[in-house]
Each structure stands twice: as C-alpha cells, then as structure tokens.
C-alpha cells in the first residue's frame with residue numbers, strides 16, 4: 170500500500186538500502202547533522218516561547234504541541250511562518266500522514282496479504298481500497314511538490330525567507346544541475362516534516378504526562394532552574410550544561426514511553442546469524458525499543474519515571490546517557506533527525522518547566538481528574554488525550570509568559 174498505491178516511495182525512510190537511499194540520506198545528513206542544526210537554534214527558541222505563551226490559555230495542549238512541532242520544522246525547512254493548525258500545509262500533511270497510520274496498521278488492507286488484489290479494478294468488489302488510495306496519493310504527492318513550487322516562485326520574486334530548501338535550490342542554480350537534483354531536494358525536505366512532526370508531539374505529550382504524574386520530579390527541575398536561570402528571566406541554550414536534571418528528564422521521557430516502541434521494521438538483505446538464530450534473507454526484523462528500555466536489569470523498576478537514572482551521584486549527566494539513543498533506531502538507518510529532535514524538545518521542555526506548575530485538573534465537583542496514562546497504538550504512539558492545568562509559577566513567570574505572547 171505505502172509504496173505502490175500511496176506513493177510513499179518518495180520518503181526515503183521507506184526506501185531499501187540502495188544508491189537512491191544513499192543519495193537522499195547524504196543530502197539530509199548535510200542539513201541536519203549536529204553542527205548544522207546549531208544555526209536553527211533561534212527558530213527553536215522562538216517556537217518554544219510561542220508554545221509556552223499558548224499554554225496559558227489552552228484547554229487542548231496537544232494542539233499547541235502540534236503547532237510548535239510543525240512551525241519549527243516547516244520554518245527551518247521551508248522558511249514558512251506557520252501561525253495555526255489550519256495552515257493549508259499543516260492540513261495537507263496531516264491528511265498524508267493519516268495514510269501512513271492506516272497503511273501500517275496490520276489488517277487494514279487485504280492487498281498486503283493477497284497480492285493479486287492489486288489487479289482488481291476499483292469499481293469491482295474488493296477494489297474499493299484503490300479509490301481511497303487515489304485520494305491519499307494526491308495528498309502525498311502534493312506534500313512533496315507544493316512547498317517547493319511555492320518557494321521557487323518566492324525566490325523569483327525575491328521574497329523567500331532563508332531556509333534549507335532555499336539554500337539547496339540556490340546551490341542548484343549556481344551549479345546549473347539537473348532535475349534529478351531537484352527531485353532529491355524535494356524528497357529530502359518533504360521527509361523532514363514527516364519524520365519529525367508526530368514524533369516530537371508524542372515525546373512532548375509524554376513529558377506533560379510524566380510531569381503531572383510526578384510532582385517531585387517537577388519540583389527538582391524547578392529548584393535547578395531557579396538556582397541557575399533565576400525566576401525572573403527566560404532560559405536558553407547557554408544554560409544547558411548547567412541544567413543536567415532537565416536534560417535527564419528529556420532522556421527519561423524518551424525511555425519511559427518511547428515514541429516509536431517498535432521503531433521502523435527492517436528487512437534482512439542477506440542470510441545472517443545472531444546468537445545461534447538463523448535469520449534468512451528477506452525476513453522482517455523488528456527492533457523492540459520498548460523491551461530495551463524496560464529491561465529491569467538495565468533499568469530497575471522500569472515503569473517508574475526517574476530522571477536520576479541518567480545522573481551520577483553528584484547530579485551530573487552519567488556516561489550512559491547515550492543509551493537512550495536507541496529510541497532513534499540503530500546502525501545505518503539511525504534517525505538522521507535526532508540532533509534536531511533533541512535540541513527542539515529540550516528547549517521546549519525547559520521553557521515549560523521554568524514558567525509553569527503542571528497540575529491535575531479539578532472538575533466542577535472538586536474531584537481530581539486523573540490522566541488514564543493509556544496510549545494509542547501505531548508506528549508512533551501518543552498518550553490518550555488528557556487534561557492538565559498549566560499554572561504560572563509566580564507573578565514574575567506570568568509577566569514573562571505574557572511578554573512572550575507579545576513577541577513575534
């Protein structure tokens with residue numbers, strides 16, 4: 170379904186290990202490697218502050234998380250200024266992404282199991298899936314082509330904001346390269362949003378859940394932030410080394426409820442052997458991220474949210490912190506957006522912690538509303554929607570939040 174009917178072959182996460190994948194991966198890596206993403210920190214700070222301001226008045230915080238994630242990635246990739254979730258590009262991407270969820274949910278489409286169904290005409294019994302696919306295919310194609318067409322027009326008019334897409338297209342003009350390069354640029358920029366948006370929303374949703382369920386963790390983070398940043402100024406990346414507890418919260422969030430509990434399945438390209446098991450070529454291998462992070466030997470009481478697992482006895486980040494990178498996969502296909510993700514999520518978390526107490530909602534009858542702690546299922550999982558209160562931590566915090574709302 171993904172490849173042949175929905176057109177997701179343009180997304181290199183779903184390509185086989187071949188030269189075409191290598192070319193995509195190389196270009197993506199150039200733009201999103203650790204050093205390159207330092208340039209985008211100002212955009213990440215800006216969107217973290219818009220998110221923090223938005224949380225003051227929202228009663229559906231996931232929408233704010235979604236907006237922050239879309240605005241950060243689309244701003245960096247295409248120079249877009251996304252102001253709300255009704256932006257046509259966000260709507261288009263949501264529709265296209267929905268097709269991934271449907272197509273990767275086992276049992277959704279019989280054609281996965283009965284290949285001859287691909288020959289059934291769309292009007293015949295059993296062929297309805299083709300009509301659904303045709304509509305989604307259009308959205309998937311537009312997701313890759315529309316933004317670049319728009320930017321090319323803006324470049325001609327001289328109104329394009331700086332972005333990854335603009336610099337890649339400009340270098341193309343200078344080198345007068347061919348349409349093949351433009352195909353790569355289109356696919357690589359399109360892939361950034363697909364790879365980064367839902368995953369970021371999932372991690373930040375889990376963070377909010379972990380904070381509301383663990384007030385003592387929040388209190389420890391508040392104590393460190395107040396001591397290092399003070400309670401009348403805004404945090405930024407310059408404080409990162411001094412806030413190991415906040416960084417440990419990020420690591421524990423990624424471990425406790427991994428955004429993609431089973432990663433992306435891989436297919437073995439040649440016969441292999443592992444610990445005495447024969448793995449034949451063509452077998453599908455699933456890296457069980459959840460099991461790795463919930464191994465009680467490596468992580469005692471794995472269901473407990475405990476950031477101190479990642480700290481030494483004197484409160485510094487321990488040498489094992491890199492273990493959490495298993496959430497991003499491993500080997501040649503490891504997530505190339507991981508540096509971007511770690512930067513943008515960290516800055517959002519530190520702002521929220523600095524400004525708010527995240528508390529359970531109390532309903533009209535005075536009863537505390539407990540989050541269920543349940544999760545959706547799929548390739549990327551989210552906490553089932555729950556309500557919390559974002560309460561400014563002080564009068565000084567409230568006035569900082571209000572000042573962030575005015576900044577633009």
Ligand code: HEM
Pocket residue numbers: 181182183194197201242360361362364365366368369372428429432433496497498499500501502503504505506507509510
């Ligand atoms: C916390 C957030 C994120 C998580 C948990 C995550 C997780 C993953 C995982 C598990 C994979 C598959 C790795 C494998 O096959 O072994 C992957 C692939 C990928 N991710 Fe991420 N990701 C995140 C954020 C991002 C961001 C922000 C971007 C873009 C800026 C991105 C872009 C990609 C791309 C392009 C691939 C495909 C790589 C390939 O097939 O070579 N991801 N990600």
